Amino acid sequence: MTLTSLTFFGFVAASLIVYYIVPKKWRYLVLLAASLAFYGIVCFKYFPFIIFTALSTWAGALWLDKVAKDRKALLKEHKAEWDSEQKKKFKHSTIIRRRWILALVLVLNFGILAVLKYYNFLAEWFGNIINMQLPMVGLLLPLGISFYTFQSMGYIIDVYWEKTPAEKNIARFGLFATFFPQIIQGPIAIYSELAGQLYEGHDLSYENIKYGAQLIFWGLFKKMVIADRLAVVFNTLFPVRNSLSNAYSLLLLVVYMVQLYMDFSGGIDIARGVGCMFGINMAENFRRPFFSKSISEFWRRWHISLGKWLKTYLFYPMAVSKAFLRLGTWISKRGKKPSEEIPDDSIWGGFTFAQHLGRVLPGCIGTLITFFIVGMWHGANWRYAGYGLWNGIIILISMILEPVFKWLLRKLRIRVDTAGWRVFQMIRTAILVVLSVVFDIADNLADGISMIGKCFTPVLGPTTHLGTEVSTGIEAADWIVVITGLLIVFAVSLYQEKTGKHIRESLSRQPLWIQWTLGIGCVVVVAILGMYGPGVASGEFVYMQF
Amino acid sequence: MQEFIEKLKKLKKGVDFEHETALFDNGLLDSFDVIQIIAMLDDDYDITVPPSQIMPVNFNSAQAMWDMMKRLEDE
Numbered sequence: 001m002t003l004t005s006l007t008f009f010g011f012v013a014a015s016l017i018v019y020y021i022v023p024k025k026w027r028y029l030v031l032l033a034a035s036l037a038f039y040g041i042v043c044f045k046y047f048p049f050i051i052f053t054a055l056s057t058w059a060g061a062l063w064l065d066k067v068a069k070d071r072k073a074l075l076k077e078h079k080a081e082w083d084s085e086q087k088k089k090f091k092h093s094t095i096i097r098r099r100w101i102l103a104l105v106l107v108l109n110f111g112i113l114a115v116l117k118y119y120n121f122l123a124e125w126f127g128n129i130i131n132m133q134l135p136m137v138g139l140l141l142p143l144g145i146s147f148y149t150f151q152s153m154g155y156i157i158d159v160y161w162e163k164t165p166a167e168k169n170i171a172r173f174g175l176f177a178t179f180f181p182q183i184i185q186g187p188i189a190i191y192s193e194l195a196g197q198l199y200e201g202h203d204l205s206y207e208n209i210k211y212g213a214q215l216i217f218w219g220l221f222k223k224m225v226i227a228d229r230l231a232v233v234f235n236t237l238f239p240v241r242n243s244l245s246n247a248y249s250l251l252l253l254v255v256y257m258v259q260l261y262m263d264f265s266g267g268i269d270i271a272r273g274v275g276c277m278f279g280i281n282m283a284e285n286f287r288r289p290f291f292s293k294s295i296s297e298f299w300r301r302w303h304i305s306l307g308k309w310l311k312t313y314l315f316y317p318m319a320v321s322k323a324f325l326r327l328g329t330w331i332s333k334r335g336k337k338p339s340e341e342i343p344d345d346s347i348w349g350g351f352t353f354a355q356h357l358g359r360v361l362p363g364c365i366g367t368l369i370t371f372f373i374v375g376m377w378h379g380a381n382w383r384y385a386g387y388g389l390w391n392g393i394i395i396l397i398s399m400i401l402e403p404v405f406k407w408l409l410r411k412l413r414i415r416v417d418t419a420g421w422r423v424f425q426m427i428r429t430a431i432l433v434v435l436s437v438v439f440d441i442a443d444n445l446a447d448g449i450s451m452i453g454k455c456f457t458p459v460l461g462p463t464t465h466l467g468t469e470v471s472t473g474i475e476a477a478d479w480i481v482v483i484t485g486l487l488i489v490f491a492v493s494l495y496q497e498k499t500g501k502h503i504r505e506s507l508s509r510q511p512l513w514i515q516w517t518l519g520i521g522c523v524v525v526v527a528i529l530g531m532y533g534p535g536v537a538s539g540e541f542v543y544m545q546f
Numbered sequence: 547m548q549e550f551i552e553k554l555k556k557l558k559k560g561v562d563f564e565h566e567t568a569l570f571d572n573g574l575l576d577s578f579d580v581i582q583i584i585a586m587l588d589d590d591y592d593i594t595v596p597p598s599q600i601m602p603v604n605f606n607s608a609q610a611m612w613d614m615m616k617r618l619e620d621e
Contacts (some may be wrong), residue, residue, distance in 0.1 A: 320584045322594075
């Protein structure tokens with residue numbers, strides 16, 4: 001049962017019927033039963049892993065909560081008799097205790113993820129170094145393990161930070177950890193944003209069903225009409241990637257990037273559409289990433305939920321740690337102290353180089369480490385580390401040289417408030433993003449660099465460097481469908497970008513017959529133009545493997 | 547408070563710290579700026595901002611940052 005199958009939509013329909021029939025206070029139990037049934041059907045063999053994560057996180061959070069409550073109660077009880085030193089000592093001991101509890105839950109859960117996802121890769125890599133064959137683990141990855149682990153660990157960190165109280169009801173927390181629309185490829189939810197919506201019994205609403213259906217068909221359109229066609233092109237060109245020359249190397253990269261975007265965002269739209277039908281507003285995961293004017297903006301618009309998770313639970317804790325802040329201060333105080341105030345329009349923006357570097361360094365080191373993790377999150381291969389570091393290094397360079405770029409723009413009298421400059425920034429960012437997928441495609445770094453070089457060779461034609469013809473795997477009519485589909489996606493994105501509104505809002509103001517004609521038209525388009533049959537794996541999503 | 551605003555202005559030039567109430571939400575401050583503000587609080591006021599306090603609501607205005615500082619001082 002995959003997100004695009006009729007079985008899945010039958011399953012959703014049955015769950016919806018039961019959900020809206022039972023009394024409101026039991027509705028979350030219907031969602032829990034549906035989520036467990038869904039996971040059991042698609043991934044029964046790995047059921048114990050998700051159950052373990054849910055149980056250990058639930059119990060760990062309760063334990064953390066208990067220690068915090070006991071601390072408060074004891075402090076209140078001994079308020080008069082303890083001096084400030086005793087109170088400080090007691091508080092410190094509970095902090096240590098809570099830290100150990102958190103560490104235990106994190107190590108157990110991230111440990112399972114690490115062993116299943118990275119053990120074989122690390123064992124092979126380390127075995128090669130020490131010239132010894134290390135034993136391998138014969139397990140496949142449980143479906144959605146990265147997503148549910150990150151989501152559950154985010155919750156326990158929030159409880160540790162006392163940002164959210166621990167959930168006492170195991171059924172409620174079990175639902176948060178296993179909610180079926182998001183289990184395959186996210187979005188990764190923050191507890192305070194999703195849990196309340198899951199536990200509340202929602203009223204049946206025509207608007208929610210309509211918006212949900214629209215989102216689902218929009219997702220199916222992106223996935224089955226565009227991404228699955230491009231998947232055929234990719235699967236045709238990928239095996240001959242090393243012999244492709246000229247424009248076809250670039251085509252392979254562009255096709256892969258667009259396929260990835262349509263596939264992933266299409267899957268997320270389907271998941272969010274299903275959630276919407278239950279009255280649940282799941283987190284946005286994409287906000288028109290190809291309108292980004294820089295790589296850092298791209299990462300605030302692409303896979304938003306992962307970016308938010310890593311920023312909240314990894315980047316900030318690292319960057320504001322005493323060690324990182326002290327390093328920044330130490331560097332700031334190096335170098336010659338200026339004898340007079342540095343003007344704001346100087347090359348380092350009113351600071352010395354050392355001062356500027358000290359200011360940005362904690363964030364830069366945090367960025368590099370975070371993007372290394374982003375890369376490795378995508379797969380157990382150094383190529384993926386390269387993918388993450390490509391992004392991290394570009395952001396690092398742009399942060400360190402930001403005042404220099406501003407100074408140069410002023411000196412060259414380039415106006416940055418024009419549409420032309422913004423378009424230039426978007427194209428520059430898109431090129432850097434497309435080139436980053438080389439790390440996903442190439443066999444190794446050298447091949448990747450050679451592929452980038454070939455992209456810029458000004459020779460056109462459907463040839464390999466051996467002179468043989470290369471087919472893209474799909475007919476001209478399919479290309480017309482793909483290009484038309486992409487133009488529609490672009491037009492909708494442009495509308496959203498310009499107005500800040502969803503197209504469904506203006507659609508719902510149209511007469512009913514227009515809404516229904518468009519709705520039925522969309523279903524017919526997906527039914528007729530969706531890719532089916534041999535060679536097409538419509539149910540598979542690229543991000544499922546992560 | 548005025549001295550604090552002056553320090554913020556020195557840290558991030560060209561931002562209206564006196565009146566702006568959606569510094570983070572409107573993109574006038576980014577994560578790198580937040581880290582620099584936290585470093586300044588650590589350096590100049592000896593206040594440690596824990597990661598749990600890094601949320602838009604605490605950095606959307608100079609007043610919100612000031613209130614957070616006072617809260618952390620009291621703890």
